[in-house]
Amino acid sequence: MQYGFGVLFETINYLAFFAAVTFSYFYYMKFRNQERMSLIERGVDVSEIYKKPEGKKNFPWITLAFFIMFVGIGIALSIFVSIANDLHKQIGVPLGFAICLISGSIGLLIGRKKEKKEDQ
Structure with missing residues (x-):
């Protein structure tokens, strides 16, 4: 039973896409946490910076x-x-x-x- 390189490349593409999405989310959360920690060290109130605007509408x-x-x-x-x-x-x-x-x-x-x- 031979699958050839097509199945291998397709599997690698799916794994690479999943890894890219996962690492992007991981680094987004990591840098967001670092930014918040640096703001807390400076004594800035983090809740005011990250609060949502009052007039913003929800998704329709x-x-x-x-x-x-x-x-x-x-x-x-x-x-x-x-x-x-x-x-x-x-x-x-x-x-x-x-x-x-x-x-x-x-x-x-x-x-x-x-x-x-x-x-x-």
């Missing part, structure tokens, strides 16, 4: 949820329309892409409207 989870939900509905609808009308050989892909874009944008609009209601 509602908008993202509606976008993903409506894109899924658009994919299902495009598959249904393509199969039901036998369009998968002619214009199935462009029609499916258009339906996904339209339904995704509708999802973004609905999600944004819900988020505005929640902010008020």
Whole structure:
């Protein structure tokens, strides 16, 4: 059973990517801790420097949820329309892409409207 060098290189690529992400996070935490320690040694209040701004908004989870939900509905609808009308050989892909874009944008609009209601 021969695998060749392709599997070896693919494995090395995955390991190198994982190592790069891990070491990047490790050194980020290490230098952040060193910076905080040096600020504490100088007598500076660290909580004031690292506190979050008051006016900062949270991530728009509602908008993202509606976008993903409506894109899924658009994919299902495009598959249904393509199969039901036998369009998968002619214009199935462009029609499916258009339906996904339209339904995704509708999802973004609905999600944004819900988020505005929640902010008020």
